[in-house]
Amino acid sequence: MLLVRCPWCGDRDEAEFRYGGQADVDYPADPHQLDDAAWGEYLFVRANPLGSFNERWVHTAGCRRWFSLVRDTATNEMSPDIPRRRESR
Amino acid sequence: MVADGNTPAPPERLWRNPEPKRNYDVVIVGAGGHGLATAYYLARNHGITDIAVVERGWLAGGNMARNTTIIRSNYLLDASAALYDHALRLWEELPEELEYEFHFSQRGVLNLAHTEQEVRDARRRAFANELNGVDAEWLTPDEIAEVCPILDTSPNLRYPVLGATYQRRAGIAKHDLVAWGLARKCDEMGVDFIQNREVTGFLTDEDRVVGVRTDKGDIGAGRVGLAAAGRTTLLTDTLGLRLPLQSHPLQAMATEILEPVHPCVVMSNHVHVYTSQAHKGELVLGAGIDTHNGYAQRGSVHVVENQLAAAVELFPVFARAHLLRTWAGTVDVTPDASPIIGPTPYENLFVNCGWGTGGFKATPGAGWVFAHTIATGAPHPLNEPYGMERFTTGALIDEHGAAAVAH
Ligand SMILES: Cc1cc2nc3c(=O)[nH]c(=O)nc-3n(C[C@H](O)[C@H](O)[C@H](O)COP(=O)(O)OP(=O)(O)OC[C@H]3O[C@@H](n4cnc5c(N)ncnc54)[C@H](O)[C@@H]3O)c2cc1C
Numbered sequence A: 001m002l003l004v005r006c007p008w009c010g011d012r013d014e015a016e017f018r019y020g021g022q023a024d025v026d027y028p029a030d031p032h033q034l035d036d037a038a039w040g041e042y043l044f045v046r047a048n049p050l051g052s053f054n055e056r057w058v059h060t061a062g063c064r065r066w067f068s069l070v071r072d073t074a075t076n077e078m079s080p081d082i083p084r085r086r087e088s089r
Numbered sequence B: 001m002v003a004d005g006n007t008p009a010p011p012e013r014l015w016r017n018p019e020p021k022r023n024y025d026v027v028i029v030g031a032g033g034h035g036l037a038t039a040y041y042l043a044r045n046h047g048i049t050d051i052a053v054v055e056r057g058w059l060a061g062g063n064m065a066r067n068t069t070i071i072r073s074n075y076l077l078d079a080s081a082a083l084y085d086h087a088l089r090l091w092e093e094l095p096e097e098l099e100y101e102f103h104f105s106q107r108g109v110l111n112l113a114h115t116e117q118e119v120r121d122a123r124r125r126a127f128a129n130e131l132n133g134v135d136a137e138w139l140t141p142d143e144i145a146e147v148c149p150i151l152d153t154s155p156n157l158r159y160p161v162l163g164a165t166y167q168r169r170a171g172i173a174k175h176d177l178v179a180w181g182l183a184r185k186c187d188e189m190g191v192d193f194i195q196n197r198e199v200t201g202f203l204t205d206e207d208r209v210v211g212v213r214t215d216k217g218d219i220g221a222g223r224v225g226l227a228a229a230g231r232t233t234l235l236t237d238t239l240g241l242r243l244p245l246q247s248h249p250l251q252a253m254a255t256e257i258l259e260p261v262h263p264c265v266v267m268s269n270h271v272h273v274y275t276s277q278a279h280k281g282e283l284v285l286g287a288g289i290d291t292h293n294g295y296a297q298r299g300s301v302h303v304v305e306n307q308l309a310a311a312v313e314l315f316p317v318f319a320r321a322h323l324l325r326t327w328a329g330t331v332d333v334t335p336d337a338s339p340i341i342g343p344t345p346y347e348n349l350f351v352n353c354g355w356g357t358g359g360f361k362a363t364p365g366a367g368w369v370f371a372h373t374i375a376t377g378a379p380h381p382l383n384e385p386y387g388m389e390r391f392t393t394g395a396l397i398d399e400h401g402a403a404a405v406a407h
């Protein structure tokens, strides 16, 4: 089981979390400007790298807050940095 | 090794291990089930035999070696029923055609319903199957108990079994033997298997793909077909071609070899486990993906625990079995849980990917339509709805939920 570092609660079992996929995918500033291809890409396409991946997790069985961390998708090694808390907008 | 004495020992050599030529009419990336079946039908249906299948590991050592071999075609949507039932009909003729016994066993699949809503959905799916010419029956708990006596159909479960759809033509096959049978026939027809060679990118001439780069030198190709499953985007990313695929670990597990106790395949979406008993005698269990992206071919133990809890609840006798092995593959999942099969914006480059958790059952069908797509440059009618453009047009083939469990 992965050990996931919640910025608020510390290292906890993966089973306490839900996964949120690629981090920092912002809602388009002006969706009406997008053509079908760009809108489809926003909806459906996410990075799928082998190696370093900046991804979101939510501590559902703990503090229930979202955060981002960097994990290696080949080794599962997580960056020791405190995961970033992203201010909600 | 062999419990029942029926499984043939692998013979000395079923295919050559040639050095690649500098150029081929067709290069296929990935010698999993789909790459093998594609080469087979390119040769058989289209007379194209100047083919190299390039494999980074060993032949059929990816998901083909790791899946739980469930074969069925009882999908809800028309496009899915057509694609998967075509594959099932090919399975029915393949043992004879390959002259190779791979233990295709049409022992039937039960898809259990545990809630009123699931009952409605499952019956709707059975009606849709019938309209599409796919065999389907609805069974009550008493009828289920006759098909699968070890399943607990009493009302005492936390999620009692309220009924099930039953597809009699569904079943399992021995995955390794399927791969070896296909590889043997391909080799006889002149196909080269190039193992231990990783494709790292493409040779291009403007918008045209003219070959592949590998870790041991370039290989020229008239056409290139990707059948690389979980590692597809690593290749398409090199062209800046972004596909809606996420690679996840998918785990499965097996017990020690037991006397025959489990006569069919049972799948439960609600408590989420599926089970069968392999030909040799192991109970084989699986369920859903680990939710995080990953290429490690390993998953987390709590996912295994959840499936075991569900399995023991449904099958009290399983509590006495010992789990011997768990393992994982890397599966490529699309947003609508349907595959992507078709041309790409690059001339002469074709993709077959996104089969996610359920592509074994489609092996011959995927090979058939992908071979057609590569040979003619245009999709077969069966894979026409499965092009990547559906993620722009919005014409998704949304089998999430619709198809009972994932496999
Ligand atoms: C645990 C598990 C259980 C499953 N259960 C079922 C089931 O019950 N029923 C079902 O229908 N499906 C099931 N599946 C899904 C099924 O296994 C896959 O959908 C199917 O095997 C994919 O097609 P394939 O056989 O060609 O893939 P693979 O066997 O994975 O073939 C892809 C090949 O491409 C090679 N490759 C990748 N990148 C490169 C490269 N750059 N260069 C060279 N070679 C490359 C890989 O090494 C691999 O051998 C399961 C999968 C798993 C992991």
Ligand SMILES: [Zn+2]
Pocket (backbone or CB within 6 Å): A006, A007, A008, A009, A010, A059, A062, A063, A064, A065
């Ligand atoms: Zn927390």
